[in-house]
Amino acid sequence: MSSTIAPERLSPPPLPSDEIVMEARGLAKVYRDFWGRQKVRALKGLDLQIRRGEIFGLLGPNGSGKTTTIKLMLGLLFPTSGQAFVLGRPASDVTKNERIGYLPEESYLYKFLNAEETLDFYGRLFSLPAKVRKERTAKLLDLVGITTARKRQLREYSKGMTRRIGLAQALINDPDLIILDEPTTGLDPIGCREMKDLIIGLKRQGKTVLMCSHLLADVQDVCDRIAVLHQGELKELGRVDALLKVQDVTEIRATGISEACKQEVLSTIARHGGQVQRVDHPTTTLEDLFLEIVHDAEARPGRRAAES
Amino acid sequence: MDTAPLLSWLQTVSVTALVAVGVSFLVSSLRYGPLLAGDQIYAVLVSALGDIFRISPRRVWAMAGLAIKESIRKQIVAGLVIFGLVLSFALWFLDSDSIDPGALYVTFVMNAVNLLILLLAVFLAAFSLPNDLKTKTIYTIVTKPVRPSEIILGRILGFVMVCTVPLALMGLGGYFFVVRALDHTHELSESDLRPFDAEEIAAGADPAGKQGMTSISRGHKHRVLLDGSGHGMTETDDARITGDQAESYLDRFGQSHRHSVTPRTRDGRTEYVVGPPEGQLRARVPMNGRLTFRDATGSVNQGYNVGNWTKRGYVAGGTLSTAIFHFESLKQEMFPDGLRVQLNIRLFRTTKEDIDKPILGSIVLRSPLTGLATSPRNFAAREFFTLDYFLPRKMTDASGKPIDVFADLARDGRLDLELQCIPRSQFFGVGPDDVYLMAAERRFDVNFAKGFLGIWLQMVLAVTIGVFWSTFLSGPVAMLATTASIVAAIFKPYLLEIVRGQLFGTAIKSAGMVEALIRLGTQKATMQELEAGTTTSVVKGFDSGLSWLMEGLFRFVPDFAAMSDAARVAGGFDIPAATLYAHELQTLGFALPVFFAAFIIFKLTEVAKA
Numbered sequence: 062m063s064s065t066i067a068p069e070r071l072s073p074p075p076l077p078s079d080e081i082v083m084e085a086r087g088l089a090k091v092y093r094d095f096w097g098r099q100k101v102r103a104l105k106g107l108d109l110q111i112r113r114g115e116i117f118g119l120l121g122p123n124g125s126g127k128t129t130t131i132k133l134m135l136g137l138l139f140p141t142s143g144q145a146f147v148l149g150r151p152a153s154d155v156t157k158n159e160r161i162g163y164l165p166e167e168s169y170l171y172k173f174l175n176a177e178e179t180l181d182f183y184g185r186l187f188s189l190p191a192k193v194r195k196e197r198t199a200k201l202l203d204l205v206g207i208t209t210a211r212k213r214q215l216r217e218y219s220k221g222m223t224r225r226i227g228l229a230q231a232l233i234n235d236p237d238l239i240i241l242d243e244p245t246t247g248l249d250p251i252g253c254r255e256m257k258d259l260i261i262g263l264k265r266q267g268k269t270v271l272m273c274s275h276l277l278a279d280v281q282d283v284c285d286r287i288a289v290l291h292q293g294e295l296k297e298l299g300r301v302d303a304l305l306k307v308q309d310v311t312e313i314r315a316t317g318i319s320e321a322c323k324q325e326v327l328s329t330i331a332r333h334g335g336q337v338q339r340v341d342h343p344t345t346t347l348e349d350l351f352l353e354i355v356h357d358a359e360a361r362p363g364r365r366a367a368e369s
Numbered sequence: 370m371d372t373a374p375l376l377s378w379l380q381t382v383s384v385t386a387l388v389a390v391g392v393s394f395l396v397s398s399l400r401y402g403p404l405l406a407g408d409q410i411y412a413v414l415v416s417a418l419g420d421i422f423r424i425s426p427r428r429v430w431a432m433a434g435l436a437i438k439e440s441i442r443k444q445i446v447a448g449l450v451i452f453g454l455v456l457s458f459a460l461w462f463l464d465s466d467s468i469d470p471g472a473l474y475v476t477f478v479m480n481a482v483n484l485l486i487l488l489l490a491v492f493l494a495a496f497s498l499p500n501d502l503k504t505k506t507i508y509t510i511v512t513k514p515v516r517p518s519e520i521i522l523g524r525i526l527g528f529v530m531v532c533t534v535p536l537a538l539m540g541l542g543g544y545f546f547v548v549r550a551l552d553h554t555h556e557l558s559e560s561d562l563r564p565f566d567a568e569e570i571a572a573g574a575d576p577a578g579k580q581g582m583t584s585i586s587r588g589h590k591h592r593v594l595l596d597g598s599g600h601g602m603t604e605t606d607d608a609r610i611t612g613d614q615a616e617s618y619l620d621r622f623g624q625s626h627r628h629s630v631t632p633r634t635r636d637g638r639t640e641y642v643v644g645p646p647e648g649q650l651r652a653r654v655p656m657n658g659r660l661t662f663r664d665a666t667g668s669v670n671q672g673y674n675v676g677n678w679t680k681r682g683y684v685a686g687g688t689l690s691t692a693i694f695h696f697e698s699l700k701q702e703m704f705p706d707g708l709r710v711q712l713n714i715r716l717f718r719t720t721k722e723d724i725d726k727p728i729l730g731s732i733v734l735r736s737p738l739t740g741l742a743t744s745p746r747n748f749a750a751r752e753f754f755t756l757d758y759f760l761p762r763k764m765t766d767a768s769g770k771p772i773d774v775f776a777d778l779a780r781d782g783r784l785d786l787e788l789q790c791i792p793r794s795q796f797f798g799v800g801p802d803d804v805y806l807m808a809a810e811r812r813f814d815v816n817f818a819k820g821f822l823g824i825w826l827q828m829v830l831a832v833t834i835g836v837f838w839s840t841f842l843s844g845p846v847a848m849l850a851t852t853a854s855i856v857a858a859i860f861k862p863y864l865l866e867i868v869r870g871q872l873f874g875t876a877i878k879s880a881g882m883v884e885a886l887i888r889l890g891t892q893k894a895t896m897q898e899l900e901a902g903t904t905t906s907v908v909k910g911f912d913s914g915l916s917w918l919m920e921g922l923f924r925f926v927p928d929f930a931a932m933s934d935a936a937r938v939a940g941g942f943d944i945p946a947a948t949l950y951a952h953e954l955q956t957l958g959f960a961l962p963v964f965f966a967a968f969i970i971f972k973l974t975e976v977a978k979a
Contacts, residue, residue, distance in 0.1 A: 092978075135512050137977035153416075158514040169505040171435065173442035185431035186513040214442075230509060 082238050082269050083111040083134060087143035090129050090293075103129040105293045106143065111271055113237075116264050118284035118301075119273035126293040127273035128166060131242055134271075135163060148238060159187065162236035166243050168227025172216040176207055176226050179215065180233055187234040194233075201229040204259075220247040228256070239263060241272040245279050250351045257283050278348075281305065310338070381924045382962050389966075390414075417969055420518040428515055432523020433530065440493055440531040453485055453539065460546070470587065471649050472939040474550050475817070478543035479935035483824045486536050487855055490828045493528045494835025495848035498971075503844075507976050517972040521836060521964060528832045536828065540821045544814065551649050555583035555603070557593060557630060557641040583628075583643060591628065599632030599639065651941040652816035655711070655805035656703075658694035658786065665690045673796065675717045681800040683717055686728070687793030694786045694804050695737065701775045707761040708734075708774065709807040710786070714750040715798030727751045729791040734760065736778040737785050743772055745789070750797065757807075811943045819949060820938040826956040827929050831855055833960045837967040841974065858929040868919040881912025927959045 090104040104126040111117045119127045132138040134145050136152045145152035148160055170179055177198055184194035202208045205225035215223060224247045231239060244260070245253045260270055260283045274280050280287055281301060289297040297304065313326075323340070330337055390410060397406035459481070463473055501507040510520065562581035565574040574580075577597030583590050591603030626649035633640045662672035665688035672682015672692065684690045716728055727749035735742040743764045748756060762774045778784055788804065790797040834854050839847040857864060865871075870878040873895070880888055880895060887899070887908060899905045932952045934944050 132977045137508060137511065138975050155511075155514050155516055158512055161512065163509070163512040165505065165508045167505075169508050171439070171506055173439060174435075178438070182431060182435060183509070183513060185434075186428055186510070186515050188425060188427050188514075234513075 080113040081110045082113050082148055083109070083271065084146045085109040085130070085134070085143065086145075088130070088133055088140050088145055089142045090126075090133060090138060091141040103293050104133070107290075107293075107295055109288060109295070109298070111269065113269050114264065114267055115285040116260060116270040116272065116283050118280040118287040119271070119290060120275070120277070120280055120287050121273075121290035122275060124292075125290040127275075127290055128242055129293075130290070131240055131271070131273060135161070135240065159234065160237040162231035162234060162239040164227050164231040164239075164241045164244060166246075168223045168230075170215055170223065170227060170230065173214060175214050176202060176211040176229075179226060180229055183230045183233045189234070197233055197235070201232055204232075205229045206255075221249060221252050224248055224252070228259070236268070238269045238271070241270065243274055244272055245274065245276060250348055251355060253279065254348070254352060314343070377924070378958050385925075385962070389969075413969075413973065417518075417972060420516040420968065420972065421965075424516065424518055424522065428519045429523045429526060432510075432515070432520055433527035436493075436497065436524055436527025437531055439497065440528070450535070453535075460550075471547070471551050472941075474547045475650075475939035476935050478547055479820055479824070479933075479938065482536065482539045482543055482821075483827065483933060483935070485539070486532055486824060486828045487831050489535065490528065490532050490831035491835055491848060491851045491855065493531060494524070494832045495839050495851045496844040497524060497528070498836065498839040499842070499844040499847060502976060505977075511976055518968045521840070521968045521971055524836050525829075525833055525960075525964065528836070529829050532828050532832065533825065536821065536825060540818070540824075544817055547650070547817075552645055553587050554645065555586045555591060555628065555643045557581070557583050557643050559639060559641075562593070562595070593630055595630060595632075595641075599630075599641070601630045603628045603630065603643070650813035650817075652811040652813050652938075652943040653711075653807055653941055654809040654811060654943045654945075655802075656696065656699075656808040657802060657805050658696040660799065660801045660804075661693050661695065663689060663691045663693065672799075675796055675798065681715055681798040681803070683715075683796040683798045684788065684790050686790035686795040686797070690789070692788040692797065692799045692804075694788075696779075696784045696786065696806065698782045699775075699779045699784050699806075700782065703808050704762075704774075704806070707759060710758045710760060711805055711807055712748070712750065712756040712758060712788075713799075713803040714752075714756070714788075715803075716750060716752045717796035717798055719794045719796070725751070728795050728797070730797055731789050731791060732758070732760070733787040733789075734764070734774060734778055735785040735787060736780070737783050738781055741772070741777060742766065742787075743778075744769075747791070809943075813941075816938055816943050819944040820934045822949060823932045823934045823944075823952050826952050827858075827932050830858070830927050830929075830956055830959055833963050833967075837963045837970075840967045840971040854926065855929070857923075857926045860930070861923065861926055861928045862930050865920070865923055868916055868923065870916065881909070881916055883908045883915075884912050927955060931955070 085107045088104060088107040088109075089102070091099050092101045092103055094100050107126070107130060109130075119130060121127050129138065133140050134147055134152055136145075136155075136157075139153070147157045150157040171182075174182060180198040180201060181194050184197060189197070199208075202211050205228055207222055207225050207229075210218070210222060215226065218226065224244075228241075228244070231241070241260070245256050248256060257279060260272065263270055264285075272280075272284070284301050286298070286300050287304070288295055318326075327337055327340070394403075394406055394410055397409055400406075401409065460477070463470075463477060498507075501510070511517075561583065562579040564579055565576065569580075570576050574594075575596050578601070579593075579595045579599075581593050583593060583603060593601060593603050595601035626646040628646060629644040631642050631644070633642055660682075662670050662682050662684065664670040664673070665685050667689040670682075673685055673690070675683045682692065684692045710732070714730070718724075718728075729747055730750050731745035731747050733742050733745050744767045746760070746764075748758055750756060760774070764772050764774065766772050772778065774784070786804065788797060788799065831851070835847065835851040838850040838854075842850060867879075870881060872879040877895065884899070887893075888895070893899065899908075932955065934948070937944055
């Protein structure tokens with residue numbers, strides 16, 4: 062999955078422009094039962110703007126209104142009040158879909174089609190000519206790493222593979238705006254990393270990505286800006302780095318220093334009136350450890366681990 | 370052209386559309402206020418028109434292709450084939466010795482296929498869209514630039530194509546089954562034959578020829594006439610020759626047949642080979658006339674009513690009572706040698722006698738323009754048999770003067786055919802379709818295919834109706850609703866009779882729902898009047914209101930009975946082009962508004978609503 066993305070990481074990402082590709086104005090959704098009685102107020106007057114070229118994350122616990130927001134933006138639901146605009150058009154206009162790619166929460170695909178047929182079918186819905194469909198299908202199957210399983214019906218696919226083909230169908234029209242609902246669910250750590258790399262790769266191609274997730278690490282790794290929703294209300298909105306930066310704490314990382322040197326640094330801090338909060342050796346993340354082991358195992362097959 | 374159905378259609382469609390818009394406006398007004406509601410409805414209508422006029426064939430085809438793949442991969446059609454095979458065992462129980470096996474087989478095949486294909490259409494159409502909504506696969510469809518109209522049209526088209534393949538296969542299989550099942554031969558040996566006697570030779574038979582009877586096969590045998598060389602044809606089942614009139618009886622539905630006979634010499638002995646049946650499956654093109662009656666005194670009436678419930682009028686024998694068929698636009702090219710008339714006459718006897726004995730009648734051709742008429746020609750009518758009667762072009766009038774049918778009688782294309790019953794106290798019964806001129810004979814296989822076109826059109830409607838219900842009902846409920854619609858469509862004429870209170874004919878109005886309930890409780894028969902009073906008027910008023918409402922609802926139900934041509938094909942009559950156009954118009958008239966309604970409903974559906 063990462064092979065075609067790697068070269069693009071070398072170039073600096075284009076800066077987000079001021080052009081607004083998605084906008085919610087006082088967007089609200091009330092779910093009602095059959096008799097029209099109010100059941101849930103899933104979204105309460107959301108105002109939001111997403112600019113071209115950024116990766117925007119919608120964060121929140123389960124039932125906070127993330128998926129409802131996405132469905133309203135896509136026209137899968139009709140707002141109770143307020144308006145949604147996508148690429149300058151109302152959300153209810155089907156022509157907006159020409160430049161949108163959407164990966165739903167679970168990949169809702171036709172299980173009786175195989176991977177190739179799936180991509181070909183969705184390509185037809187964009188009125189792509191046969192030649193283009195064929196080229197894109199081959200390219201995307203390679204990108205998401207299921208070329209070998211391209212003739213198998215989707216009913217035989219594992220959850221991770223279904224996720225990958227789901228992503229491929231979202232990219233079949235080479236969209237400008239990609240909407241990903243929980244993109245990393247069902248993926249193993251390698252798949253997660255590849256997905257994240259791919260999202261960053263899309264940004265480098267100048268595309269706008271809206272993703273929602275409740276996995277904070279994923280959002281932190283890739284998003285430029287985030288919005289935090291809770292019980293249908295917008296609680297926080299801003300740049301990830303700005304939001305996460307702890308302004309009055311300084312972290313110094315160094316290698317190859319002696320105990321004496323360490324004591325000297327500590328005393329210098331004390332002399333200047335600073336307060337040392339913690340001195341220890343950093344631990345790696347489990348994700349990094351896992352990836353290292355897998356890469357190591359691929360390089361040297363047959364080696365078994367002993368408990369350390 | 371009759372414009373009444375078109376006007377009724379326009380009325381139904383426009384009233385429904387207005388009611389739909391009105392109700393939407395009311396509902397919307399309650400929630401958003403009248404101004405915003407008006408805006409919304411206007412926006413929906415404008416965008417709906419856009420959806421209709423910007424349909425992309427490529428996307429529709431993609432959706433249709435998906436529907437086809439789904440049906441094939443989910444092996445829905447395979448299930449049907451198995452069901453069809455099981456049903457075909459029913460053929461064992463069809464009576465091959467019946468008077469008219471051809472009609473029996475054709476009716477069975479066409480009705481069975483009709484039922485099967487409607488069943489398949491219901492299953493396919495009713496479950497697909499609800500399934501997509503349930504599994505949420507619809508999310509990945511509607512987030513592509515696909516219009517709701519394309520999704521609905523694609524579905525309809527796909528399922529129509531899926532159903533067309535088994536329909537064509539079953540049609541082909543059915544045709545070969547009918548042809549094979551009817552195939553039979555008879556045995557004929559030298560000992561079955563005898564030479565003609567002197568009287569027969571005097572009447573024109575070949576002196577060197579022979580005659581005899583074949584063996585019995587499939588419940589019938591044939592009389593054989595052979596020429597001197599031993600070649601010849603069998604007669605139809607009940608053929609007889611009377612003088613110069615080539616008059617022959619066909620069996621009940623006119624599906625009679627003949628066999629050719631050829632001699633063959635083996636070991637010095639002559640054997641006869643009886644060929645396959647000919648003329649068993651036919652497609653006759655009848656030319657019908659307008660029917661009027663004159664009573665015993667010669668004045669116009671409806672024909673006598675002999676008491677039994679019937680659409681026929683009766684002619685009293687031995688009086689001036691006459692049945693007159695008025696033919697129009699008669700052309701010489703259609704009947705170059707003379708007129709072939711087929712008569713299906715019901716007999717009503719008021720004296721006790723042999724039931725099989727024919728009753729004599731007479732035919733006169735008259736010019737409505739000049740009143741000039743031919744001398745009466747006699748014929749013998751038999752109950753339940755079609756009489757094939759030939760009237761040559763050159764005939765004579767009552768004074769013996771020669772008359773040409775076209776030059777003297779039908780100069781303006783109009784010709785009256787008058788039928789009278791000769792013996793006193795016997796009656797002839799005829800209806801408008803019972804006597805007709807044989808304008809032409811067409812190919813049976815083509816006619817069979819035309820019959821299947823009617824089935825195909827019913828299937829198209831069934832698919833459209835199924836897709837319509839499935840846009841807002843869950844799979845099983847949509848299937849029930851579709852099945853109910855189709856049952857109503859198949860039995861529409863009967864159900865309309867109930868609704869209109871015409872179960873016992875137009876003369877007596879049968880009771881409505883509440884009245885029937887009261888009659889059940891009070892044990893009052895239909896013929897007994899209810900006591901006049903407020904209760905009775907309220908009950909009758911309620912019933913007629915209900916009847917009016919139900920009759921209105923039936924405007925939304927297509928008439929499958931009218932679209933089924935099985936009886937016509939089995940009866941050996943050609944399906945006229947006008948009938949096919951009528952079927953096509955009916956299909957279009959229903960399918961278009963139903964499609965539009967389905968697509969509007971789907972457009973207004975929140976697909977992600979849990």
